[in-house]
Amino acid sequence: MEPIVATTVSVIAAATPLLLAANGELVAEKAGVLNLGVEGMMLVGAVSGFAVALTTGSASLGILAAALAGGVLALLFGLLTLGLMANQVATGLALTIFGVGVSSLVGAGYVGTPVARLPRLDLPGLSDLPVVGPLLFGHDALVYLSVAMVALTAWFLHRTRGGMILRACGENDEAAHALGYPVIAVRFGAVVFGGVTSGLAGAFLSLSYTPMWAEGMTAGRGWIALALVVFASWRPWRLLIGAYLFGGVTILQLHAQGLGLFAVPSQVLSMLPYLATILVLTLIATGSGRGRLDAPACLGKPFHPPA
């Protein structure tokens, strides 16, 4: 029992950054904006969270800084794509390149320095329960936040007027504009939300998952998060399945490496999450072609309201 519980706990940890980042990207895409800069925003979030937590000694301030940093980068993305009508794909790539550069510049002095891991939110009594305790009640705040965020997003998108307007902007920007909804402002909001959650995802990596800073420590998780949105057909609850599935693959290959299972070099096992992403994208695409229909109709399209 013990090892299974421990494994599950580590799967949850591996899934959390994916869940946070994918959830934010989902909201942005629902509003019609494709932001390929998730990886860059995560990295900048990771380094800012780490630096602030280390210098102030406060994990909360670190998390806040990460969220802020992600939000600022997203704002930059919004300015370019929504304000200046730049190509969203190109700008997203620029954001990632920029984020990689900035984070390694800022983080150069922190490589190898350890920081205190985020505290677990222990609930007296509950956390000590066998099995259920560590599984459900032994995590840090960001883990709970990641799941709460999914629930919140699902509720917001499908149960509130604001969510309806957001979906309308992603579905038909011109019609939403003609009905008097501020398309650009809604999209700005969605993009910044995506940036904030990507920043949080980065903070989870540098403050909880491996409490340290290493250059390029996201290792493609931002891109996997983008793939998860496609996997989930833009439905928040399905992100949960996708993220935990990927968390599972990650942990599985780590364990296999640790135990020296299968006589293959560790690098080959490390390829698994990336290969799994390609496999999943392929399977989704084969599944009767439904996938494309769920995509917001205006995804990636620039919108310029007539004066």
Added chain:
Amino acid sequence: MTPAPSRLELRGITKRFPGVLANDRVDLDVRPGEIHALLGENGAGKSTLVKIVYGVLQPDEGEIFWEGARVEIRSPHRARRLGIGMVFQHFTLFEALSVGENIALGLEERLERGRLERRIREVSESYGLPLDPGRDVHTLSVGERQRIEILRCLLQSPRLLVMDEPTSVLTPQEVDRLFATLRRLAAEGCSILYISHKLEEVKALCERATILRGGKVVAVCDPRVESARSMAEIMVGTAIRETARPATRLKRAPRLVVDRLSLAPESPFGTPLREISFLLRRGEIFGIAGVAGNGQDELLAALSGERPVAEPGMIRIGEARVGRLGPAARRRLGICVIPEERNGHAAVPELSLAENALLSAHARLQLLRLGFVRRRAVAAFARRIVERFDVRTPGIEVTAGSLSGGNLQKFVVGREILQNPEILIAAQPTWGVDAGAAAAIRAALLELAERGTAVLVISQDLDELLGLTDRLAVIHAGRLSRSFETRQVEIGRIGMLMAGVEEPVPAEAG
């Protein structure tokens, strides 16, 4: 007692866009309970004006009065709160959202879902506009979609309803039903501003008409007493010459044979083609009428080769079975095509006219040498189009997107005609172009047929087909009716076929 103030009054409204004066000191007044027509050709400034009324655009100059009080309509929200409802020409609907959500998005009032659905049912029943609030929009027909737009307005009991070209997508029977609804609304005191360029409709429905030309008001009249011809002359600005009904050419040899053509739709929102058969003869103009979205796009794609079909023999040019050939191969065999959408389909707005000339002419004309483009030959061809079809442009190096709709359409039509096609297929060849360009395009099609080309015109404009074609048939839900001789056709019968009331009987070919 002073007379009641106008419901809406515009004074001196002016709106400029880069390079265009869309509205030039326009005055307009709409009285309570009146059905008021706003008439004008495409590009006369009607849509700009109503967007100003609905708060989508802001005027550069001028004043708006609502029930006697000066107002500024900064946004559609403000317009709706004043009591203005609008049904757009291009629907403002969200395909992936439900009918209920679509209506809620157009309402100022925030209703909880259950109550909203009850109100939708009430109002839709009382006006005879049945709709299910739970359905997703992409599953609905065009007529049903328009009902959503109308219901959206009716739910907030408007005092002014603006309808922008509402009948262009409806069958004659649906038009009658719409008119009945509008008359009832007017009788209840709601004013209606009815935008159209169809004179017969305006005569049948409206009490007063304001006529726009080139962004200016040129007349205010009573359409019930004016003749359609006199209004048309005011609208167009020159005396109209009726298109002569072409002589019949029904005995010639078939050039194109379409034989039980079936094609599955590409997207779930598309229409499947079901066993379409017809013949197209040398020198005739054959028309296919029908309401938008009944398979016209699919038919055009199947005939042009953009979507190859399953059986090569489903489409034959003379003896050649071409069903599986692509567009370039079919062009070499003599089919040229004018798609409905100019921007991004028939032409690439970002590219120069010369490049756009190369776009479709590379297969039929000698424009290549060893895979390399003969740039001088392309430029010469582009210049020939510009000269022969009177395309107003500073040169052939400007982008296609900088031309006006009418000029670009003349360029596209010219490009296909100057390739000397044996078969020409044109979809909505005069859609959205000014009267002068439309007349020139129709004349060019007639002349082409005169020289022996087989011409197929797919159009939603029944009047155009009646004036242009020798024979016509109706497409509905992907099926084509038998064909009728245009001179003897009964309009009511066509209307029934367009509405799908009468099942089309497949005929001919084999």
Added chain:
Amino acid sequence: MLRIEARPEPSRTMQLATPFLAVALTVVSGAVLFALLGRDPVVSLHAFFVTPISSLYGLGELALKATPLILIGIGLAAGFRANVWNIGAEGQLVLGAICGGGVALWFWEVDAPWVFPLMVVAAVAGGMVWAAIPAFLKTRLEVNEILVSLMLTYVAVLLLSTLVYGPWKDPEGFNFPQSRMFGEAALMAPILDGTRLHAGILVALAVALAAWLWQARTLSGFALKVVGLAPAAARFAGFRRHRAVWSTLLLGGGLAGLAGLFEVAGPIGQLVPEVSPGYGFTGIIVAFLGRLHPFGVVLAGFLVALSYIGGEVAQIEAGLPQAVTGVFQGMLLFFLLATDFLIRYRLRRVPRRRAAEGG
């Protein structure tokens, strides 16, 4: 009040001017960045942009670094024109290095003139195979090529690392993760005394010329542009999108593979875990900065190459962290995308409309 206004015609002047404007803005922001890092901006900028090219050796290094950037930039630009977003050039480069390097190691002791041509063929084929995966998935199943090509980059890097830590490790290399040094026949000799510059730059320039001829003068090159701008018009014209996807991905993969080979057979001379400082990603910037035009890509390749060696020199001379290079490159692309706005729109000063009362 300023108003954004669409130009009736995209401005050709701006099309040429904005890359320069973007470079100028990057330099200015760079100065600010250096000041923020507590360095003298003038000294730092000098170390970054001038010192590296003040010697023949420096110029050689510039051209050496520009070579892979130009090769990759040309391939990517062709794809971007057609709306094919290959962002896995880094992986394709690594595959080229693996395949070309594999041939070199296989014929380690053979000193024959056919070794190098065989390496070229293997490297190009390797890059193409890696790019063919996203091309296949895209044309068959509409799988997003961005994510697939990117995921394959991680796989390629891990594959290289598997090899140099494992079977291809130099038996006399003191257990360092690197292969043997290539044999004489597998190495590219310098073409200019006193530099490390090899013939790759000439190949890159020739490729640029050929790419221009293809794109500007042939029907299939024209087809790419139409596919990218208006898919429906491309179908109407009979230009097939699948062909554009395949041709641009294979071209991009092949050129990236060649770039990888030039690195390992040129300045590196063996296989190591890291054969590229991100040329594959920087190639994206080069493609955009060059306006997706082959000649523009050549100029952009040299400029961006300067940011690489500038970073190295500035690290040595001014003690600046080398990560500054990445920041510069990111900023450059940002500024370019921002100023591109001026091609399609202009800002016009309009008198503020007198705000009317009421309403």
